[in-house]
Every structure is written in structure tokens, then in C-alpha cells.
Amino acid sequence: MGVAPPRPTVGVLALQGAFSNHLSVLAELGVVGRAVRRPDDLEGIDALILPGGESTTMSMLLDSSELRAPLTDLLDRDLPVLGTCAGLILLSSRVDDGRDDQRGFGRLDLRTARNAYGRQNESFESRVELADGRSIPGIFIRAPRIVEVGPEVEVLGALDGVPVLIRQGNAIGCAFHPELTGDATVHRLLIDRIGRSLTTVSDASQED
Ligand code: GLN
Numbered sequence: 001m002g003v004a005p006p007r008p009t010v011g012v013l014a015l016q017g018a019f020s021n022h023l024s025v026l027a028e029l030g031v032v033g034r035a036v037r038r039p040d041d042l043e044g045i046d047a048l049i050l051p052g053g054e055s056t057t058m059s060m061l062l063d064s065s066e067l068r069a070p071l072t073d074l075l076d077r078d079l080p081v082l083g084t085c086a087g088l089i090l091l092s093s094r095v096d097d098g099r100d101d102q103r104g105f106g107r108l109d110l111r112t113a114r115n116a117y118g119r120q121n122e123s124f125e126s127r128v129e130l131a132d133g134r135s136i137p138g139i140f141i142r143a144p145r146i147v148e149v150g151p152e153v154e155v156l157g158a159l160d161g162v163p164v165l166i167r168q169g170n171a172i173g174c175a176f177h178p179e180l181t182g183d184a185t186v187h188r189l190l191i192d193r194i195g196r197s198l199t200t201v202s203d204a205s206q207e208d
Contacts (some may be wrong), residue, residue: 002117005134008194009114011036011045013071017053025187039070047080047193053140055095055114057085059102064121068103077199079169080193082186087171089114089144096147107171109150116145117175127156128164128176136183138164138176146175149159156189170196 007030012022014035026033036042048071050058062068075081085089090104092112117124117140128138131154138159147161149155153201157165157174164175165186178186 001176007032008046009044010047010049010190011042013051013058013067013087014050015065015067016057016082018050018140018177018179019049019051019053020050020185021177022051025179025184029184029187031191036067037065039066042058042067042070042074045074045079047082047190048074049092049190050081050083051086052085052177055086055089055104056099056102058090059099059104062103062126069102072105075107075171078170078196080190080196081107082171082172082174082190084174084179084186085106085141085143085177086106088112088146089173091173092144093150094148095144108166108168108173109146109153110146110166110173112144113147116144116146116147117143125181128159130157130165130185131155136178136185137181138178139180140176143175146173 009015009032010026011017011034014037022035091108092110093106094111120142123141125139127135129135153166153168155163155166166173172189174186
């Protein structure tokens with residue numbers, strides 16, 4: 001009998017916003033979820049989730065928590081990352097209607113418009129059409145709209161023809177809240193990226 005391989009650990013940035021349901025989804029998927037509040041919490045994580053919430057506040061808290069530099073370093077080393085809603089904004093290279101002092105990680109070659117799907121009371125649920133022909137539920141809460149995608153960005157899901165789920169290498173972005181729907185498709189996309197280091201092995205050679 002072999003020894004069971006260690007379960008992967010996925011960090012969830014827990015400075016502010018909608019992090020707790022992500023931890024529940026990870027537990028259901030059999031991976032270890034860890035709330036990340038301080039640099040020490042990053043030790044040994046295999047992937048990271050930047051949750052929904054308020055990207056301007058998260059940007060400030062990334063500095064006061066001293067998480068910005070170690071997170072940047074991990075992303076430089078191709079740590080798989082999923083940014084949902086405010087997290088998508090933090091991963092986008094260009095942000096419309098951001099605050100001047102708001103700073104993200106610029107890992108996705110996108111232009112993203114904050115709050116472009118409307119205010120909190122215009123939140124809605126809709127099916128997201130996936131590239132493979134399936135659809136999954138999406139809950140949109142003051143969601144950012146992806147208005148431009150760069151050539152390296154793969155569109156994995158769309159709403160009315162507008163990308164809402166995308167991937168560029170090990171970075172996945174999603175405009176909606178996948179942790180509230182009971183469908184773990186988006187979280188599985190992240191877990192599938194674990195162990196795929198783009199700097200050491202060509203991405204294409206690992207696709208199955
Ligand atoms: N509008 C928020 C922001 O700019 C994001 C909303 C969300 O994460 N549900 O950060």
C-alpha cells in the first residue's frame with residue numbers, strides 16, 4: 001500500500017470580502033483551504049484565490065498587511081491564481097474607473113471596467129456559456145466587465161458574448177462569484193493548474 005500523496009493547499013486572501021465560501025468549496029473538493037492574512041500564511045501554498053469584495057480596500061490592505069511583495073514574488077514564480085470579481089480587477093493589467101491609488105498585480109492582459117454590470121441592487125444570476133458548450137451558473141455582484149482581452153488570453157466562458165471567465169497561463173479570472181453557486185467548475189480549473197510551472201515546463205507539453 002502506497003502512502004497517500006499530500007493534499008494540495010490553496011490559500012484564500014482573507015483581508016476583506018467574500019473569502020469564507022471559497023474555503024467551503026475547497027473543503028468540498030478535498031483540498032486544504034487556508035485563509036491568508038499575513039505573509040507567514042503563504043508558506044507552502046500550491047495555489048491562491050483572490051476573492052470578491054472591494055478591490056480598492058483590498059489594494060490598501062495588501063500594503064498594510066505586507067502581503068503585496070511576497071504575493072508578487074509567488075505570482076512571478078507562476079503560482080496558479082484565481083481572481084474572482086474584485087480579485088479579477090486585482091489581476092487585470094488595465095482598470096477603468098479604478099481609484100488612482102489602487103494597485104493590482106497585472107497578471108492578466110485585460111482591460112476591466114469596475115462596477116460596469118451595475119450597482120449592488122442590480123446584482124443578478126445568469127448562466128455562463130462555457131467554451132466547451134456547457135453552461136454554469138454565475139452570480140454577478142457589482143461585477144467588473146472585461147472590455148478588452150489580449151492575444152494570450154483564452155476565453156473560457158461568456159455572458160451574452162462578453163468574456164466573464166478567462167485564463168492566461170496559470171492565472172484565471174472570473175467576473176462573477178463562483179463560490180456562491182454550488183458549482184465548483186471554476187475552482188476545479190484552478191486546482192487543475194497546480195504543478196504546472198510555466199517557467200520550467202512548456203505549458204503546451206502538459207496539456208492532456
Ligand atoms: N466592484 C467591486 C470592486 O471594484 C467588486 C465587486 C465584487 O467583488 N463583488 O472591487
